[in-house]
Amino acid sequence: NSSERNAAEEVCRIVEQSKELQESAATLISRNSQEEASLRQRALALDSSIKRLHSYIASSVKKGNLDPKDAEKLVEELTRASYTLSEGDAAAFLPSKSYGRFLKMFLGPINVHATRKDVQLKVKEEYNNFRDRTAYLFLFFPSLLLLLRSWVWNGCFPALPVQMYQAWLLFLYTGLALRENILRVNGSDIRPWWIYHHYCAMLMALISLTWEIERQPDCSQKQKGIQLFLKWAIMQGVAMLLQNRYQRQRLYTRIALGKARRMDVVWGETAGVEGQIWLLYPILFVLQAFEAYVGLLLLKTAVVGVVSEWQVVTCGVLLIIMAVGNFTNTVKTLVSKSRV
Amino acid sequence: NSSERNAAEEVCRIVEQSKELQESAATLISRNSQEEASLRQRALALDSSIKRLHSYIASSVKKGNLDPKDAEKLVEELTRASYTLSEGDAAAFLPSKSYGRFLKMFLGPINVHATRKDVQLKVKEEYNNFRDRTAYLFLFFPSLLLLLRSWVWNGCFPALPVQMYQAWLLFLYTGLALRENILRVNGSDIRPWWIYHHYCAMLMALISLTWEIERQPDCSQKQKGIQLFLKWAIMQGVAMLLQNRYQRQRLYTRIALGKARRMDVVWGETAGVEGQIWLLYPILFVLQAFEAYVGLLLLKTAVVGVVSEWQVVTCGVLLIIMAVGNFTNTVKTLVSKSRV
Ligand SMILES: CC(C)(COP(=O)(O)OP(=O)(O)OC[C@H]1O[C@@H](n2cnc3c(N)ncnc32)[C@H](O)[C@@H]1OP(=O)(O)O)[C@@H](O)C(=O)NCCC(=O)NCCS
Ligand SMILES: CC(C)(COP(=O)(O)OP(=O)(O)OC[C@H]1O[C@@H](n2cnc3c(N)ncnc32)[C@H](O)[C@@H]1OP(=O)(O)O)[C@@H](O)C(=O)NCCC(=O)NCCS
Numbered sequence: 209n210s211s212e213r214n215a216a217e218e219v220c221r222i223v224e225q226s227k228e229l230q231e232s233a234a235t236l237i238s239r240n241s242q243e244e245a246s247l248r249q250r251a252l253a254l255d256s257s258i259k260r261l262h263s264y265i266a267s268s269v270k271k272g273n274l275d276p277k278d279a280e281k282l283v284e285e286l287t288r289a290s291y292t293l294s295e296g297d298a299a300a301f302l303p304s305k306s307y308g309r310f311l312k313m314f315l316g317p318i319n320v321h322a323t324r325k326d327v328q329l330k331v332k333e334e335y336n337n338f339r340d341r342t343a344y345l346f347l348f349f350p351s352l353l354l355l356l357r358s359w360v361w362n363g364c365f366p367a368l369p370v371q372m373y374q375a376w377l378l379f380l381y382t383g384l385a386l387r388e389n390i391l392r393v394n395g396s397d398i399r400p401w402w403i404y405h406h407y408c409a410m411l412m413a414l415i416s417l418t419w420e421i422e423r424q425p426d427c428s429q430k431q432k433g434i435q436l437f438l439k440w441a442i443m444q445g446v447a448m449l450l451q452n453r454y455q456r457q458r459l460y461t462r463i464a465l466g467k468a469r470r471m472d473v474v475w476g477e478t479a480g481v482e483g484q485i486w487l488l489y490p491i492l493f494v495l496q497a498f499e500a501y502v503g504l505l506l507l508k509t510a511v512v513g514v515v516s517e518w519q520v521v522t523c524g525v526l527l528i529i530m531a532v533g534n535f536t537n538t539v540k541t542l543v544s545k546s547r548v
Numbered sequence: 549n550s551s552e553r554n555a556a557e558e559v560c561r562i563v564e565q566s567k568e569l570q571e572s573a574a575t576l577i578s579r580n581s582q583e584e585a586s587l588r589q590r591a592l593a594l595d596s597s598i599k600r601l602h603s604y605i606a607s608s609v610k611k612g613n614l615d616p617k618d619a620e621k622l623v624e625e626l627t628r629a630s631y632t633l634s635e636g637d638a639a640a641f642l643p644s645k646s647y648g649r650f651l652k653m654f655l656g657p658i659n660v661h662a663t664r665k666d667v668q669l670k671v672k673e674e675y676n677n678f679r680d681r682t683a684y685l686f687l688f689f690p691s692l693l694l695l696l697r698s699w700v701w702n703g704c705f706p707a708l709p710v711q712m713y714q715a716w717l718l719f720l721y722t723g724l725a726l727r728e729n730i731l732r733v734n735g736s737d738i739r740p741w742w743i744y745h746h747y748c749a750m751l752m753a754l755i756s757l758t759w760e761i762e763r764q765p766d767c768s769q770k771q772k773g774i775q776l777f778l779k780w781a782i783m784q785g786v787a788m789l790l791q792n793r794y795q796r797q798r799l800y801t802r803i804a805l806g807k808a809r810r811m812d813v814v815w816g817e818t819a820g821v822e823g824q825i826w827l828l829y830p831i832l833f834v835l836q837a838f839e840a841y842v843g844l845l846l847l848k849t850a851v852v853g854v855v856s857e858w859q860v861v862t863c864g865v866l867l868i869i870m871a872v873g874n875f876t877n878t879v880k881t882l883v884s885k886s887r888v
Contacts, residue, residue, distance in 0.1 A: 211613035218601050219622045219629075222594065226629040226638075229590050233637035236583055237664060243576055250569050254562065261558050273551035282559045289559075289566040297573035298566075314723045316674045318730050319667070320658050324577060327659070334656045368858070371758045382722065383654045390658050417757045418711045518708070 247301040251293065255302065258290050294395075297325060304393050310407070311389045320390045328394045332459060335387050340452050342380055346445030349373050350438040357435075364427040365434055371417060377441070378413035381406050401537040405530055412526050419519045432509050433520045440502045440527065447495045454488050489542060496535045503527030587641040591633065595642060598630050634735075637665060644733050650747075651729045660730045668734045672799060675727050680792050682720055686785030689713050690778040697775075704767040705774055711757060717781070718753035721746050741877040745870055752866050759859045772849050773860045780842045780867065787835045794828050829882060836875045843867030 265282055268274035293299065300323040311320070322328045353373060357365055385406040392398055416437055506524030510517075605622055608614035633639065640663040651660070662668045693713060697705055725746040732738055756777055846864030850857075 211608050212615065212618060215601070215605055215608060215614060215622055216618075218597075218604075219625050222597055222601060223625055223629045225590075225594055225597075226632045229587070229594060229638045230632050230636040232590075233587055233641060236580075236587065237637055237640070240576075240580060241664075247569070247573055247576065250565075250572075254565055254569060257558075257562055257565075261555070261562060264558075265555055268551050268555060274555060275552065278552060278556075282555055285559050285563055289563045292566045292570050296570040297577055298569045300577070301573060314726050315655075315660075315730060316671055316678065316727050318660050318671055319662060320655075320660065322659060324581075331656055331658055338656065367758070375754050379653075386654050387656050390655060414715050414757075417754075418707070420760060 244301065247298065248303075251298050251301045252303070254293060255290075258286060258293070261286060299395060300324070304395070307393060308389055310385060310403075311393070314386060321393050329459075331394060332391060332396070335391060336452060336456050336459060338387070339384070339448060340456070343445055343448040343452055345376075346448055347442060349376070350441040350445075354435070354438055354442075365421060365431055367421040370421060370434060374413055374416045378410060378417065381410040381413055385410060399537055399541070401533050405533060408526050408530050408533075412523055415519050415522055415526075419517065433506055433517075433523070436502050436505055436509075437523065440499060443495050443498055443502075447492060450488055450491060454485070489538070492538055493535070496531050496538070499534070500528055500531035503531060584641065587638065588643075591638050591641040592643070594633060595630075598626060598633070601626060639735060640664070644735070647733060648729055650725060650743075651733070654726060661733050669799075671734060672731060672736070675731060676792060676796050676799060678727070679724070679788060680796070683785055683788040683792055685716075686788055687782060689716070690781040690785075694775070694778055694782075705761055705771055707761040710761055710774060714753055714756045718750060718757065721750040721753055725750060739877055739881070741873050745873060748866050748870050748873075752863055755859050755862055755866075759857065773846055773857075773863070776842050776845055776849075777863065780839060783835050783838055783842075787832060790828055790831060794825070829878070832878055833875070836871050836878070839874070840868055840871035843871060 262283070265274065265279050265286075269276055269279045294302065300321075304321045307320075322331060350373070353365065353369060356369075357363060385403060388396075388398060388403050388406065392403070416434075419434070421431070421434065503524045503526070506520050506527065510520045510524065602623070605614060605619050605626075609616055609619045634642065640661075644661045647660075662671060690713070693705065693709060696709075697703060725743060728736075728738060728743050728746065732743070756774075759774070761771070761774065843864045843866070846860050846867065850860045850864065
């Protein structure tokens with residue numbers, strides 16, 4: 209009958225279509241992987257030519273075969289070519305930075321490298337938004353705990369709220385470390401230290417979770433460590449907020465310039481953030497000094513013997529390491545920027 | 549001079565090349581996104597046609613317009629078309645499963661969907677290897693702790709080794725949960741429960757970290773909870789090892805069949821694993837019963853008042869939830885398989 213014929217025809221058509229679609233998809237995928245391989249080769253070759261030529265020019269100038277002024281012009285053109293390569297669409301075909309063990313451990317061998325530039329920028333923007341949202345919580349939670357301690361809890365933290373906060377901190381830092389690793393794979397120039405810094409912070413949050421929260425009597429004495437830890441957290445929140453404001457501005461400039469090469473952004477580095485830089489760096493240094501100070505205080509409480517858990521000592525040492533690392537890396541950033 | 553002319557020519561060539569490369573890359577990327585969009589549309593349209601036709605055939609049979617035998621044949625063909633779509637190269641262009649909040653929270657809006665089938669299989673294989681490696685550690689660490697307790701530590705756990713183990717557990721479960729979410733995005737049919745199960749396990753590891761590890765006196769009484777927790781962990785290791793052996797076999801069958809449609813694998817489900825299934829399921833049920841039993845024991849120690857921390861109660865409840873969930877989902881899997 210007609211209903212049967214209809215259905216049979218439809219099924220036929222669909223089987224046909226599914227085969228066609230399968231073929232189109234297979235063709236597209238295999239053609240793509242060929243073309244991508246060829247682009248990858250060209251990008252690599254170009255990258256090494258650029259490097260070779262850079263050193264050729266430098267040595268020619270040294271030998272006196274090349275006028276320094278002319279050389280400068282050539283180098284500038286070369287640098288532009290190199291930025292076209294590293295910041296344009298072709299960048300997707302340059303070998304991406306290695307994944308690192310952290311990403312591999314958590315995610316396995318999945319590809320997190322985005323090919324399209326606008327996707328990469330979106331990822332970065334979302335990272336900034338995420339950090340923004342959390343910076344407020346970063347300020348809010350420890351402040352709340354400290355306030356409740358003196359207003360409601362009679363100078364003594366109960367264990368649960370503090371531990372919930374510490375667990376939140378642990379997951380937050382893990383998320384930040386993962387996201388920053390992903391940004392790195394996608395071509396961000398983030399200094400490795402800022403990622404290590406988050407590993408240290410993860411470790412600290414983890415250790416603080418195992419930290420026994422003493423009850424009465426004497427709790428206010430024995431809880432000194434926790435109090436210091438919370439104060440450090442508030443300080444982190446302030447640093448994050450400032451840093452966010454400044455870096456978001458930079459990203460907007462970069463997106464606004466659209467397809468413009470990064471070079472232009474670096475040259476126009478201070479555009480729009482000039483005022484902030486002179487506020488940001490001094491405050492960062494003050495915060496870093498405070499971080500080291502909190503670390504020393506923690507060590508002191510352990511030495512004096514008020515609290516003698518290994519957790520307190522380890523957290524103190526970690527804080528001092530972080531403070532020193534933050535300081536040296538902030539200075540390095542400052543130096544490399546003043547050189548441009 | 550000649551050196552200068554040489555360098556200038558080279559630079560010119562490189563600038564030219566970088567522009568060409570940028571253009572090729574841009575062309576490839578934009579052409580790709582167009583073609584991918586069109587494939588995506590075709591895949592979606594085909595998918596909905598298949599669904600429509602399925603229900604049309606069903607209703608025709610009901611109305612008596614279609615002979616049930618003919619209908620069965622049509623449905624079979626339709627199912628094959630649907631597997632070509634969902635298991636072939638075109639699958640990359642079907643909308644991927646939604647990412648879920650867990651992935652978004654930890655990774656941000658990055659794309660973890662692999663387009664190529666062989667990459668997807670590699671991810672899955674690596675996941676199996678990862679689980680294999682960890683399953684041995686899963687057995688080893690808690691066994692070691694329990695042995696050292698009776699041989700070296702005189703019946704009392706020191707805090708640090710236990711906490712290090714618990715921290716390892718926390719990161720491991722986080723990694724597993726992330727990887728399983730990624731597999732899901734890449735088209736795995738993993739039941740959501742097995743992922744929730746890892747969220748529960750994460751929560752348990754986290755809570756166990758805040759669990760005070762009592763010292764002398766009475767430690768062996770008060771450490772009952774930890775002992776039970778470690779026994780549960782050993783059991784988990786056994787379950788994991790068995791499950792791995794069985795699922796790896798299945799994956800190998802599937803890879804060996806290469807481009808064969810999944811349907812063939814489901815039809816040949818028991819090929820190579822027949823013997824194992826009859827061993828696996830009973831052992832799983834025993835383990836699940838043991839899991840619930842451990843949960844009840846934990847609750848008992850809390851009720852009787854040996855240990856009265858909230859951590860013990862919560863872990864007990866979590867274990868019982870996990871046991872019930874595991875049981876129902878194992879049964880559901882069994883039922884849906886016996887139906888094929
Ligand atoms: C010093 C500082 C302001 C410099 O920021 P900057 O001007 O953006 O630095 P750079 O130009 O070297 O940045 C290079 C890249 O790294 C990123 N980056 C720099 N510092 C980062 C940080 N701390 N976390 C994450 N990403 C960072 C930038 O966004 C940029 O990314 P991009 O290549 O994708 O555009 C910034 O590193 C900072 O605030 N660090 C934290 C300081 C600190 O001590 N915090 C804790 C207080 S105790
Ligand atoms: C019951 C069980 C053996 C069924 O496994 P199975 O036959 O592979 O199940 P299915 O055919 O439904 O699998 C569908 C998909 O989910 C995956 N999957 C099933 N159970 C999984 C689990 N527990 N963890 C991760 N992935 C799982 C399979 O690998 C398969 O993936 P694919 O679509 O990419 O091929 C398995 O789920 C299991 O061992 N679960 C754990 C049981 C348990 O209780 N463990 C704790 C003991 S207390």
